[in-house]
Amino acid sequence: MKGMTLIVKKTTQLIAGIIFMYGIYVIVHGHLTPGGGFAGGVVIAGSFILITLAFGGDFLKLIKEEAGTTIVESLATILVILIAVSGFIFGTKIFFNNFLPKGIAGHLVSAGVLPLYNIFVGTEVAASIFIIFLSLIIFKEESKE
Amino acid sequence: MIAYIMCFILFLTGLYGVITRRNLVKIAVSLSIMEISTFLFFALLGYIDGGVAPIVDPSDPAKVYVDPLPQALVLTAIVIGLATTSMLMAVIIRLYRKYGTFDIREIKNLRG
Amino acid sequence: MNQLIPLFVVIPLAAAFLIMIIGRFVEEFNKYFTSIVLMFLAFMSFYFLFNTGENMFVYKVGGWEPVNNIPIGIYMVLDGFSVIVVCIINLVGFLSAIYSISYIKRYTSPNYYYALFCLMIGGMNGVVLSGDLFNIFVFLEISVISSYALVAFGVESNELEASFKYQILGGLASFLILFGIGFIYWKTKTLNIADIKSAFSNGYNKTTYLFIQILMLSGFGLKAAIIPFHAWLPDAHSSAPSPISAMLSGIFIKAVGIYVLIRLFFNMFAITEGMAILITVLGTVSMVIGVFLAIGQWDIKRLLAYHSISQMGYVVMSVGIGMILLSKGVKPEIASLAIAGGIFHLINHAAFKGLLFLNAGAIEYTTGTRNLREMGGLAKNMPVTSATSFIASMSISGVPPFNGFFSKLIIIIAAIMAGFYLLAALAVVVSIITLASFMKFQRYAFYNKPDNSKSQNIKEVPFPMMFSMVTMSIICILLSLLVVPAIRDTILTPAINVLADPLKYSTTVLIQ
Numbered sequence: 001m002k003g004m005t006l007i008v009k010k011t012t013q014l015i016a017g018i019i020f021m022y023g024i025y026v027i028v029h030g031h032l033t034p035g036g037g038f039a040g041g042v043v044i045a046g047s048f049i050l051i052t053l054a055f056g057g058d059f060l061k062l063i064k065e066e067a068g069t070t071i072v073e074s075l076a077t078i079l080v081i082l083i084a085v086s087g088f089i090f091g092t093k094i095f096f097n098n099f100l101p102k103g104i105a106g107h108l109v110s111a112g113v114l115p116l117y118n119i120f121v122g123t124e125v126a127a128s129i130f131i132i133f134l135s136l137i138i139f140k141e142e143s144k145e
Numbered sequence: 146m147i148a149y150i151m152c153f154i155l156f157l158t159g160l161y162g163v164i165t166r167r168n169l170v171k172i173a174v175s176l177s178i179m180e181i182s183t184f185l186f187f188a189l190l191g192y193i194d195g196g197v198a199p200i201v202d203p204s205d206p207a208k209v210y211v212d213p214l215p216q217a218l219v220l221t222a223i224v225i226g227l228a229t230t231s232m233l234m235a236v237i238i239r240l241y242r243k244y245g246t247f248d249i250r251e252i253k254n255l256r257g
Numbered sequence: 258m259n260q261l262i263p264l265f266v267v268i269p270l271a272a273a274f275l276i277m278i279i280g281r282f283v284e285e286f287n288k289y290f291t292s293i294v295l296m297f298l299a300f301m302s303f304y305f306l307f308n309t310g311e312n313m314f315v316y317k318v319g320g321w322e323p324v325n326n327i328p329i330g331i332y333m334v335l336d337g338f339s340v341i342v343v344c345i346i347n348l349v350g351f352l353s354a355i356y357s358i359s360y361i362k363r364y365t366s367p368n369y370y371y372a373l374f375c376l377m378i379g380g381m382n383g384v385v386l387s388g389d390l391f392n393i394f395v396f397l398e399i400s401v402i403s404s405y406a407l408v409a410f411g412v413e414s415n416e417l418e419a420s421f422k423y424q425i426l427g428g429l430a431s432f433l434i435l436f437g438i439g440f441i442y443w444k445t446k447t448l449n450i451a452d453i454k455s456a457f458s459n460g461y462n463k464t465t466y467l468f469i470q471i472l473m474l475s476g477f478g479l480k481a482a483i484i485p486f487h488a489w490l491p492d493a494h495s496s497a498p499s500p501i502s503a504m505l506s507g508i509f510i511k512a513v514g515i516y517v518l519i520r521l522f523f524n525m526f527a528i529t530e531g532m533a534i535l536i537t538v539l540g541t542v543s544m545v546i547g548v549f550l551a552i553g554q555w556d557i558k559r560l561l562a563y564h565s566i567s568q569m570g571y572v573v574m575s576v577g578i579g580m581i582l583l584s585k586g587v588k589p590e591i592a593s594l595a596i597a598g599g600i601f602h603l604i605n606h607a608a609f610k611g612l613l614f615l616n617a618g619a620i621e622y623t624t625g626t627r628n629l630r631e632m633g634g635l636a637k638n639m640p641v642t643s644a645t646s647f648i649a650s651m652s653i654s655g656v657p658p659f660n661g662f663f664s665k666l667i668i669i670i671a672a673i674m675a676g677f678y679l680l681a682a683l684a685v686v687v688s689i690i691t692l693a694s695f696m697k698f699q700r701y702a703f704y705n706k707p708d709n710s711k712s713q714n715i716k717e718v719p720f721p722m723m724f725s726m727v728t729m730s731i732i733c734i735l736l737s738l739l740v741v742p743a744i745r746d747t748i749l750t751p752a753i754n755v756l757a758d759p760l761k762y763s764t765t766v767l768i769q
Contacts (some may be wrong), residue, residue: 032200033200034198034200036220038220038223038224056154067281071278071281073280074274074275074277074278077270077274078271078274078275078278081270081271081274084267085267088260110399125224126741132231135235136235136238139238139239140238143242163429169421172425175428176425176428176432179429179432179433180422180428180432181437182434183432183436183439186436186439187435187439188322188441188445190439190442201766208331214442215442218391221391221395222435224432225395225398228398228402229398229402229424229428229431232402232405232406232424233424233425233428236405236417236420236421236424237407237410237421239412239417240417240418240421242601243412243413243414243417244414252421253418254414254415254418255415255418255419255491255492255496
C-alpha cells in the first residue's frame with residue numbers, strides 16, 4: 001500500500017514515540033490508576049498502526065511482520081498461563097495465587113504478581129490488534145495482484 | 146432515571162438497524178450499538194448515592210465507594226465485543242470478494 | 258483431587274498457543290500433539306467419572322475463602338451431572354481430532370485449524386465446569402467465536418454466508434444473556450449460582466423474576482436451537498467441515514445450550530408451573546416440526562442437521578415433564594424417571610449423531626458430492642462405512658437392541674405414567690417418521706443401483722477415519738448397557754439426584 005504525504009510522515013515520526021510511552025505508562029501503573037492490561041495494550045497497538053498507515057509497505061514486508069507478531073502474541077499468552085500455573089509449584093497448591101510479597105500500598109513495586117500479569121496481557125492485546133489490522137490489509141493486497 | 150431511558154433508546158436504535166437495513170456493514174454496526182447499550186446498563190447498576198470512584202488513596206480514605214464489580218465485568222465484555230465485531234468484518238470483506246455486492250437480498254445461495 | 262479441576266481448562270488453552278508457535282518450525286507437530294493432549298484429557302475425565310459418585314468437588318480459584326459466609330471468589334464445581342457432559346465433550350473431541358488427521362489435507366493452513374479446535378474444547382470445558390454466572394458467559398464467548406471461524410474454514414461462498422447468518426444470531430443470543438445477567442446482579446447483588454438460589458428464596462418480585470427467566474430461556478434457547486430459534490442450524494451444520502459438524506451437532510448444542518438451561522432452571526430458579534409448561538410445549542413443537550422439515554431433504558448433511566433439532570426436542574420435552582411433576586410436588590419417582598430418560602438420550606445422541614456426521618464426511622471424501630440423488634451402491638466398495646452407518650441409523654430410529662431404543666422407551670413410559678398420553682403418542686409417531694427418513698438415506702446412499710461410470714474408482718477411506726468411525730460405533734453398542742441397574746447407579750443416579758432435589762446443590766456448595 002502507498003504511504004501518505006511528507007507532512008504526515010514527519011508528524012508521525014514525532015508523535016508515535018510519545019504515544020508508545022503513554023501506553024507503557026498506562027500498563028505499568030495498572031494497579032494504582034484506572035487502565036491496566038487491556039486499555040494500555042490498545043494504545044500501544046494504536047501507535048504501531050499509525051506508523052504502518054503513514055509509511056506504507058509492500059506485500060512481502062507485511063507478511064514478514066505478521067509472522068513475527070504472531071510469535072510474540074503466542075509467547076505472551078503462554079507466559080501468562082505459566083505465571084498462573086506457577087502458583088501450583090511454589091508455595092501452596094492453588095491456581096492463580098498471589099505469591100510474591102505485597103509491598104506498601106500506593107508504591108509502584110507492590111501488589112505481588114499483578115504488575116507482571118498486566119505487562120504480559122498488555123503485550124498480548126497489542127500484538128493481537130495489530131495482527132487484525134495486518135490481516136485485513138494483506139487480504140486487500142493479495143487480491144489486487 | 147434519564148440514563149436508563151438513554152440505554153433503552155440505544156437498544157431500540159440497534160434493534161431497528163439489525164432488522165431493517167440491507168447493507169451488511171450497517172447490520173454489523175447496529176449489532177455493536179446494541180451491545181453498547183448493555184454496557185451502559187451494567188455500569189449504571191453499581192452506583193451508590195454519594196460514592197466516589199473506587200481508587201484507594203492511603204492518605205485520604207473516603208467513606209463510601211461506588212461498586213467496582215460491574216466496572217470489571219464491563220471491561221471484559223468490551224474486549225469480547227471487539228473480538229466479535231472484528232470476526233464479522235473479516236467475514237464481510239471476504240463475502241464481498243465472492244458475491245460482488247454488499248446487499249443482503251442478493252446473498253441467498255442456501256435455501257430450503 | 259480438587260486441584261486437578263482447572264487442568265481441564267488450562268491444558269487446551271496452553272496447547273492451542275503452543276501449536277501456533279512450534280507448528281511454524283516443525284512439520285507434522287500439530288496433528289499428533291492435538292491427539293495426545295485430547296487423549297490425556299479423555300482419560301482424566303473417565304477417571305473422574307468413576308470416582309465422583311454422590312459427592313461434589315468445589316474448587317475456589319485464587320484461594321479466596323468466603324467472608325461472613327458470602328462467597329467472594331470464582332467457584333468451579335464438578336458434580337454428578339457435569340462429569341457426564343465433560344466425558345462426552347472430551348471423548349467426541351478426541352475421535353474428531355483423529356478423524357481430521359486425513360480429512361484436513363484438502364484445506365490449507367492446518368496450524369490455525371488445530372489451534373481453534375483446542376480453543377473450542379477448552380471453552381466448552383470451562384462452561385460446563387463453572388459455578389459462577391459471568392464465568393459461563395466468558396467461556397461461552399471463547400468457544401462460540403472459535404466455532405464461527407471453524408464454520409467458515411473453507412472460504413467458499415456457501416460457508417461464508419452460513420457463517421454470517423450464524424454470527425448475527427449468535428451475537429443476538431449473547432446480548433440477551435448479558436442483559437439477563439445484568440438484571441440478576443441488580444436484584445441479588447451476587448453472581449454465584451448457589452448464592453443466587455439462597456437470595457431468591459428470601460422473596461422476590463414476580464414480574465422481574467418472570468422477565469429474567471424469559472431472557473435466559475431465549476438466550477440459551479438460541480444457542481440450543483429450539484424451534485422458534487432454529488434458523489441458523491441447517492446452514493451452519495451443513496457447511497462446516499465434517500469433523501467440525503460432528504462436534505457442533507454432537508456436543509456444542511448440548512454443552513452450551515441444553516446443559517446450561519437444565520442447570521439454571523433446576524438449581525438456580527425456583528420451579529414454577531408456568532415455565533415448566535412452556536418448556537414442555539417448546540420441546541414438543543421442536544420434536545414434531547424438526548422431523549417434518551427433515552423428510553424432504555436431499556442433501557445428506559442438511560438432513561442430519563434437521564434431525565438434530567428433532568432429537569433435542571425429545572430431551573427438552575422429557576426434562577419439561579420432570580419439571581411439571583416437580584413443580585406440583587406429586588409423584589417424585591416418575592419425575593426422576595423422566596429426567597433420567599432425558600439425560601440418557603442426551604448421551605446417546607452425542608454418540609450416534611457424531612457417528613452419522615463422520616459417515617457423511619467419509620461419503621463426501623470419496624464421491625465428492627453431498628446430493629443423495631447422485632450416488633448409489635456404495636455398500637460394495639466401502640464396507641466399513643456402510644456397516645457403521647447402518648448401526649448409527651438403527652440407533653437413531655429406536656430399533657432394539659441399540660441404545661436409542663432404550664432411551665426413547667424410558668421417555669415414552671415416563672410420559673404415559675405421568676398422564677400425558679398425547680405427548681407419548683407424538684413421540685411414537687415422530688420415531689416412526691425418523692425410521693422412514695433414515696431408510697431413505699440408507700437406500701439411496703448404499704444399496705441403490707449405481708451409474709456405471711462413477712463407481713469404478715471408489716475405495717475405502719484412509720485408516721484414521723476408519724479408526725474413529727469403528728470406535729464410535731463400538732461406543733454406541735456399549736451405551737445400551739447403561740440400563741443395567743449396577744452401571745446405572747454409578748453413572749446416572751448421581752446426576753438425577755443433583756437435579757431432582759431443589760436444595761441439594763446450593764447447600765452443598767456453600768458449606769465447602
